[in-house]
Amino acid sequence: MSLAQQVGLGEQTAVVLLADIADASRLWxxxxxxxxxxxxxxxxxxLFSKVLGSGYEGGFDLRPSPSRQGVFALFDSAESAHDFIAHSPLVHAYQERSKEFCWATLKTFSCRGSWDGLSLQATAEAPTQGPMAALTRASIKFSKAQAFWRHAPPSQTALEGVAGCQMAVGLGEAxxxxxxxFSMWDSVNAMNAYARSGAHLEAIQAAQKNGYFSESMFARFVPLKVHGQWRGKHYA
Structure with missing residues (x-):
């Protein structure tokens, strides 16, 4: 039985943590x-978790950031997710050791593909107005990596400056x-306008045509709460 089959519908709630580790705590x-x-x-x-590194300055540079990182965690309920934020020693350790720290709790409203066999279950309706968040991830085939990275930088540079994008973070397992x-948007329409045009659309079409990925996932979320500071911007 796959992980996707083992995890039931329930009231799954995702948590994203973003941290810029202070200089004195970089070894930690x-x-x-x-x-x-x-x-x-x-x-x-x-139910599921990943600890993720980040690109330089928290963006999409191929150089790894020496201090910025993230955590993605999926819980069986909103209560479990909120308890993790409020009481987890790991969350408190990140807060104490970081120059910037931000967290978001999220409900999935759509998901295509999987992450290590897990496909997120939709537990919310798509928002008709207001903010939304998106997570895209991919395992890039070794033989296709060079071709993929020819398309990725223009797409990601466009993301950082696009209208309606509140936050964009480059993350990775390796x-x-x-x-x-991980990105946050003013609305679904703002996200769609970016996803269906320009360099990002070209990158998607190239990936589909050339089979760059051995596994991929594209999930969209309704933010329940976003709190903290990231790249100089405050969220409450």
């Missing part, structure tokens, strides 16, 4: 990457080959 930050999801194994209600992007 790197240890989070090394330990990965093992540090979250006993968290109540946790440099070059296991990449992810």
């Amino acid at each position: 930050g790197w240890s989070r990457i090394v330990r990965g999801p093992r540090a979250l194994r006993r968290v109540p209600g946790l 440099p070059f080959f296991r990449q992810a992007t």
Whole structure:
């Protein structure tokens, strides 16, 4: 039985943590990457988790950031997700050791594809107005990596400056080959306008035509709450 089959519908709620680790705590930050999801194994209600590095300055540069990183975690309910934010020693450790720290709780309203066999279950209606968030991730085939990265930088540069984008973060499980992007938008229409035009559309078409990915996932969310600071911007 696959992980996607084992995880039931329920009221799944996702959490995204973003941290810019303080200089004095960078060794601790790197240890989070090394330990990965093992540090979250006993968290109540946790269904799935990833500890992610980031591109330089939290963006989409191929150079890894020495300090910025993220966590994606999926919980069986909103209560479990909120309890994790409020009481987890790991969350408190990130807060204490970071120059900037931001978190978001999210409900999925659509998901295509999978992440290590997991496909997120839709537990919310698509918003007719107001903000939304998106997570894209892909495992890039070794033989296709060079071709993929010819398309990726123009697409990602366009994302950072596009109208209606509140936040865009380059993340990844491993440099070059296991990449992810988390973004927040003013509305579904703003997200669609970006996704269906310009460099991003060209990148999608190239990936589909040339089979760049061994696995990919594109999920959209309704933000329940966003709090903290990221790249100088405050969220409440």
